[in-house]
Amino acid sequence: MSAATKDDKIVNEKIVENATCTFCGCCCDDITLTVDMDKKVITKAKDACILGKSWFLNHVIEDKPIARIDGKEVPLDEAIDEAAKVLMDAKFPILYGMSDTICEAQRQCAPIMDDCGGTIDTTTSVCHGPSGMAFQGVGEPSMTLGEVKNRADFVMYWGGNPAEAHPRHFARYAVTPEGMFTPNGKDDRTVVICDVRHTKTAGVADIFLQIKPGKDFEFLWILRAACKGVAIPENCKEICGIDKEVAEDLFNKMKNCNYGVIFFGMGLTMTRGRHFNSGALMALATDLNEFTHFVAKPARGHGNVTGADNVVSWQTGYPFGVNFSRGHPRFNPGEFTTVDTLTRKEADAALIIASDPVANFPKPAIDHITSDKCKLISIDTKNTPTSEAAHVSIQTSTYGINTGGTVYRMDDVPISLRPAFDSPFPSDLEVLTKLRKKVNELSKKANRPYATRKYM
Amino acid sequence: MNGQLILIPGRSAKQGVGLNKGKLKEEYIRVTTTLEISFEDAAEMGLETADIVKISNHIGETEVQLKVLREGKIPVGYAFIPYGPPSSCLFDGETCSTGMPASKGMTIDIEFVKKGVKKKTALPPKTAVG
Numbered sequence: 001m002s003a004a005t006k007d008d009k010i011v012n013e014k015i016v017e018n019a020t021c022t023f024c025g026c027c028c029d030d031i032t033l034t035v036d037m038d039k040k041v042i043t044k045a046k047d048a049c050i051l052g053k054s055w056f057l058n059h060v061i062e063d064k065p066i067a068r069i070d071g072k073e074v075p076l077d078e079a080i081d082e083a084a085k086v087l088m089d090a091k092f093p094i095l096y097g098m099s100d101t102i103c104e105a106q107r108q109c110a111p112i113m114d115d116c117g118g119t120i121d122t123t124t125s126v127c128h129g130p131s132g133m134a135f136q137g138v139g140e141p142s143m144t145l146g147e148v149k150n151r152a153d154f155v156m157y158w159g160g161n162p163a164e165a166h167p168r169h170f171a172r173y174a175v176t177p178e179g180m181f182t183p184n185g186k187d188d189r190t191v192v193i194c195d196v197r198h199t200k201t202a203g204v205a206d207i208f209l210q211i212k213p214g215k216d217f218e219f220l221w222i223l224r225a226a227c228k229g230v231a232i233p234e235n236c237k238e239i240c241g242i243d244k245e246v247a248e249d250l251f252n253k254m255k256n257c258n259y260g261v262i263f264f265g266m267g268l269t270m271t272r273g274r275h276f277n278s279g280a281l282m283a284l285a286t287d288l289n290e291f292t293h294f295v296a297k298p299a300r301g302h303g304n305v306t307g308a309d310n311v312v313s314w315q316t317g318y319p320f321g322v323n324f325s326r327g328h329p330r331f332n333p334g335e336f337t338t339v340d341t342l343t344r345k346e347a348d349a350a351l352i353i354a355s356d357p358v359a360n361f362p363k364p365a366i367d368h369i370t371s372d373k374c375k376l377i378s379i380d381t382k383n384t385p386t387s388e389a390a391h392v393s394i395q396t397s398t399y400g401i402n403t404g405g406t407v408y409r410m411d412d413v414p415i416s417l418r419p420a421f422d423s424p425f426p427s428d429l430e431v432l433t434k435l436r437k438k439v440n441e442l443s444k445k446a447n448r449p450y451a452t453r454k455y456m
Numbered sequence: 457m458n459g460q461l462i463l464i465p466g467r468s469a470k471q472g473v474g475l476n477k478g479k480l481k482e483e484y485i486r487v488t489t490t491l492e493i494s495f496e497d498a499a500e501m502g503l504e505t506a507d508i509v510k511i512s513n514h515i516g517e518t519e520v521q522l523k524v525l526r527e528g529k530i531p532v533g534y535a536f537i538p539y540g541p542p543s544s545c546l547f548d549g550e551t552c553s554t555g556m557p558a559s560k561g562m563t564i565d566i567e568f569v570k571k572g573v574k575k576k577t578a579l580p581p582k583t584a585v586g
Contacts, residue, residue: 023472050469054476125555133554164469196464197536198529213462213534214561266466270559274552301467321555337555359479360539362547362557363516384479385541 012037019418021045021052022100022303022400025410026166026173028052035420042401042420049167056420059401064383066425068393076394076426077434083351083377083392084438088446090349090375092325093118096338097355098312099127099305100381101428102405102417106304106311108432109353111455114324115436115443119347122308123355124320125337128298130269132309132319133333134279141285143261143295144411145172150179151293154257156192158281159216160265160299163200169299174263175204181258190253194219195267207250212241217273219247220280226251227287255291262296269298300410303400307408315455327450342368351377354396354428358385379431394431397423405429459501461493461535463511463546463564471538488540491520493566496532498524501566506574510567511535516545521572535564 016033033056034044045056067079074082087093095113098106099122113120124132148155155174162169170176175191182188193205196213211219219240226232232251236244254260262285268277281296288294300306309319316322318331321338334340338357341347342365350357350369358366368374370389378390381398397403402423406414443451474484491511498504507522520542530536537543546564547557 023476051472051476054473058476058478121555126557126559129555161467165467165472167469196531196534200469210531213464213531267560269556271561272558274554274556333555334551334553337551339549339555339557340551343549343551356479359541360544362549362559363545364549366544382478388480 010034010036010038010043014421016418016420019420020400020407020415021048021055022407022417023051023055024166024303025300025306026168027303027407027409027415028168028172029415030172031056033420037421040421051167056401059398061423061425062383062395064395066395068390070391076431079392079394080431080434080438083394083435084442086349086375086377086392087112087116087118087351087439088442090116090118092341092346093349093351094338094341094347095120095351095353096357097123097353098308099123099302100354100399101304102399102403102407103304103307103311103414104405105353105399105428105432106308107315107455108429108436110312110315110322111453112351112432112436112439113322114453114455115439115448115451117325117327117448119321119323119325119336119341120312120316121322121336121338122312122320123302123305124309125333126339126360127266127301127305128269128278129320129333129337130275131264131278131298133275134282137275138279138283139286140282140297141289141295142297142412144413145174145409147259147295148261149173149177149182151181151259152179152261153182153188154190154192154253154260156194156260156262157201157299158194158262158264159267159271159277160263161195161197161199161201162263162265162299163203165265165301166299169263170204174261190257192250192253207246209242209246209250214272215240216268216271216277217280220277220284222247223251223254224280224284224287227255227284227290254288254294257292260285260288260292260294262294263299264296265299266301297411304407306410306412307406307414310408310412324450339365342374345373347374349375349377351379352386352390353379353432354381356380356384356386358389379428381425395425396428396431397425399428403427403429458565458567459497460563460565461497462533463535463537463543463562464560465537465539465543466560468538471540484540488538489518489520489542490523490537492523492525492530492536494530494532494534495524495527497535498522501568503566503568504574506572508569508572510569511542511546511564512567513546513562513564515548518542518545519569535566
């Protein structure tokens, strides 16, 4: 339900044109918001999808403390001092999250962990982290969504359900929009969905391939072999659930299109094989360039998770799972990724930014992060199981609604936000800048050798 | 009224909407505690939409409400649940050196607990629909 009822007459109305929805990785920047400036609520979000509408219309300024320590309200500066002390006193501090905040706030995070010799990790590690590893192995045949809109005549979704996770992906970028070289929209495109379930996404498909669960790699490798002239095997259906004739027809459509694209989801990265699955898909897209122009892209989830990867990459050289304990950045998924450091009970302090591991992580990791062996600090815009379990909890304003800044769309295109109205809560940028300064002060006092390192 | 299925947690639009309303609110909790299984599996186990079942594996257990899907919407032998605290109860922390826990495709035991309140609109059709 919207925060304002239909009968309410808005006296002090503000229209925000071309606002950006930061709920999912599509970052649609064509939303028109109607804002009741007296009540501080958004009453309409024209052109937003079901997720975007719920993102904007449910946003209210909540009556609750900005900062709490062990559930007790405290001044913000006291909470920041306590958070800095916890991080500096810890033997293995970790920082996790960052996907739901602006790039300007994200860039404060690596210096904080550098100063306290900790580990920085983004939500990518439990999302498209395996795809990030695959990029390093096989490269990324990349593009922007604008190219897809204007050129793609073969569009495939593999192991994802954009109809529910990215509802405007079809209409704005990939399936129905009329592009420069696809003037008839969907009529000019072949749309293929490959998934283990007949999801809502399957409804838009010209071809739906219900693959056997856990057999993505096998089918991808069959198609890669076909690129090299190897026949599709007779027992293709037995191997991966796809008929030989269907696989042959698919391969012909792929190599005979003018511009092909595959978007892939966590059906590949979260199942057995993980980065091998993503790598096989991107290698297939690369192989298909022997015949035509072909690209692939992960369909990223949270609003600015792509920005988090970009910022951490340009600051440390690696996208996620980066450790500073030796004074220089080291990347090792499985060792420095958050699920692992928590499951192995190594982390003794956790700074969680705009994320909710207590709701979403595996049980052994939750058991440790909520135990008295790990001091939890939460910086978030809403009450979540993580903020409620935190030793230090700081409530911040919401990016894209209350604060401006930069986010990266899923195709690595940066977008500037247009906020709708102010919030009494501080921004993530303000809180993290203060925390960075405090940690740096303590680090210098402790004569840490890297406390004077300059960051952009 | 017991059985074994392979669980595929994932996103859903309702889960996304509930998330925006608040993770501690009723809608999000209801959506993330709804398990979807195939018509065929439900018939074999003698389960119906709205039944409360216990799902468990070697990591943990939780109680969820059942939603039986039309034939063809989910493969036989598989179950779907939107991401949330109940699905996390069943995730193993092992990441095989990738940072990513195996969050899809875990084997779960399913056990009938009690009858739940059934909504008329939630009833699946008796015949197969593709």
